Amino acid sequence: MIALIKLFLTFLKVGAFSFGGGYAVLSLIQKEVIEGNGWISAKDFIDIVAIAEMTPGPIAVNSSTYVGYKVGSLAGSAVATFGVVLAPITISLLVSVYYNKFKHLEQVTWIIRGIRPAVLGLIAAACIKIGKASIADIRGALIALLAFAGVYKLKLNPIIVILISGALGVILYGIM
Amino acid sequence: MGEGDNMPLDIFITFFKIGSFTIGGGYAMLPVIQKEIVESKKWLSDKEFLDSIAVTNSLPGPLAINCATFVGYRIAGFAGAISAAFGAVLPSFIIILAIALFFTSIQENPVVKYIFEGIRPAVTALIAYALIKLIRSMGVNIVNMSISLAVLLLILLLNFHPAVTIVICGSLGFFFFRKEEKA
Numbered sequence: 001m002i003a004l005i006k007l008f009l010t011f012l013k014v015g016a017f018s019f020g021g022g023y024a025v026l027s028l029i030q031k032e033v034i035e036g037n038g039w040i041s042a043k044d045f046i047d048i049v050a051i052a053e054m055t056p057g058p059i060a061v062n063s064s065t066y067v068g069y070k071v072g073s074l075a076g077s078a079v080a081t082f083g084v085v086l087a088p089i090t091i092s093l094l095v096s097v098y099y100n101k102f103k104h105l106e107q108v109t110w111i112i113r114g115i116r117p118a119v120l121g122l123i124a125a126a127c128i129k130i131g132k133a134s135i136a137d138i139r140g141a142l143i144a145l146l147a148f149a150g151v152y153k154l155k156l157n158p159i160i161v162i163l164i165s166g167a168l169g170v171i172l173y174g175i176m
Numbered sequence: 177m178g179e180g181d182n183m184p185l186d187i188f189i190t191f192f193k194i195g196s197f198t199i200g201g202g203y204a205m206l207p208v209i210q211k212e213i214v215e216s217k218k219w220l221s222d223k224e225f226l227d228s229i230a231v232t233n234s235l236p237g238p239l240a241i242n243c244a245t246f247v248g249y250r251i252a253g254f255a256g257a258i259s260a261a262f263g264a265v266l267p268s269f270i271i272i273l274a275i276a277l278f279f280t281s282i283q284e285n286p287v288v289k290y291i292f293e294g295i296r297p298a299v300t301a302l303i304a305y306a307l308i309k310l311i312r313s314m315g316v317n318i319v320n321m322s323i324s325l326a327v328l329l330l331i332l333l334l335n336f337h338p339a340v341t342i343v344i345c346g347s348l349g350f351f352f353f354r355k356e357e358k359a
Contacts, residue, residue: 017339021239023306027331027338046296051275053302056198057268058238065272070280077276081269088237089245089261095231096249096257102231107350112234114349115342117320120310121327122338127303129332134296143294147301158302159199162295169294170287 004072004079010037011064011083018060018088020119025060026126033063039071042133049130054159060084139172183252184259190217191244191263198240205240209247219251240264323348 010032018025026049033039040048045063052062061081068080095102102108135141143165150156150164190212198205206229213219220228228250232242241264248260282288314320323345330336 013339015237017236017342018238019236019342021233021237023303025238026303031338043292043296046299047279047292049303050292050295050299051272051279053299054199055268055271055275056196057265057271058240060238061241061265061268062272065269066276069273069276074273077269077273081265085237085241085261085265088235088241089257091235091237092232092242092245092261093249093254093257095235096246099231107354108234110350110353111346112349113353114323114345114347116314117323118327118341118345120307120314120320120324122331122341123303123307123310124324124328125331125338127300127307128328130296130303131300134300140293140297144297144301147298148304151302151305152308161302162298165294165298166291167294169292170290173293174287174290 004075006037007068007071007076008079008083011068011080012086014064015060015084016087018084019115020122022059023123023126024119025063026130027122029060029063029067030126030129033067039067042129044070046130046134050162053162143168143172184255187248187251187256188259188263191248191260192266194244195240195264195267206243209240209243213247213251220247224250319352 014025014028014032017028029045030042034042034045048063048066049059051066052059055062061084064080064084065077068077070076072079131144135144146168147161147165150161151158194205194208194212198208210222210225214222214225225247228243228246229239232246233239235242241261244260244264245257249257252259311324327341327345330341331338
């Protein structure tokens with residue numbers, strides 16, 4: 001029971017501070033789930049991000065469901081997922097109700113202008129941490145470079161890039 | 177906007193459908209929401225929909241969930257908001273639960289291990305690419321880049337909590353940009 005409450009509060013915090021969507025939430029999860037509670041390993045987390053990339057739904061929701069399952073099975077996944085969406089849904093509801101007032105709040109614009117570049121810093125930090133945990137040798141570096149060229153130069157769909165990288169993993173790590 | 181008794185159910189089903197087919201999250205979901213809500217169901221006008229995104233984009237949480245809540249509220253009030261949010265979350269919850277069940281049992285398979293050895297470096301590349309796109313769309317200037325760099329260093333070197341950096345930068349933005357507007 002205490003584990004479930006902790007799970008809920010942790011993901012409540014993650015949800016409440018996940019400004020900037022998508023990858024911005026990565027460093028919050030790293031801090032809270034991997035470094036703070038040690039619920040999953042850095043490698044497990046990267047696998048979840050890869051799976052999230054290939055399945056429907058936001059990364060925040062996908063990772064909360066997965067981590068919740070690891071910590072507390074079905075109840076854990078439900079509690080973690082509910083925790084991560086509770087603050088966003090509540091805040092969105094409040095803004096919906098007071099929409100006409102909120103729309104004209106220039107204070108919100110000022111705050112967001114400060115947060116937006118901070119989010120970039122958060123994503124950069126997550127990228128470096130994930131890079132450290134995922135690129136172990138020259139083969140990993142090669143796959144990362146090819147994957148980057150794939151999305152950046154060839155404009156390939158990320159799912160295709162992930163599938164090709166998986167095949168490269170089998171060739172480079174399994175066969176060679 | 178006809179508000180029948182089964183409106184929340186209709187909203188739930190619509191957002192469940194939207195949640196089921198939006199791979200890649202966030203912005204991938206927006207065109208799908210627009211097609212369903214504006215074009216097919218005509219629950220909102222184009223302008224109302226764009227307003228919804230502009231507002232929900234500035235709130236914490238996944239864009240898709242925020243947008244669903246906001247749009248649901250505008251269509252059918254509180255019940256609409258809850259139905260929409262629940263509908264949008266449920267598909268990814270079910271799919272990840274299925275994967276978690278399945279993945280834990282195949283994780284130790286050697287071939288699966290090699291596949292993920294290969295996929296992990298690619299994840300780094302995908303995030304790096306997203307970062308470059310975000311930098312371009314935000315606009316490169318000294319103020320923005322200093323804030324980004326400061327946050328990066330605070331996290332990596334001084335082990336700051338990401339939430340703390342958000343609060344600091346939000347407060348700085350409040351004072352700095354307020355002065356800028358008054359000047």
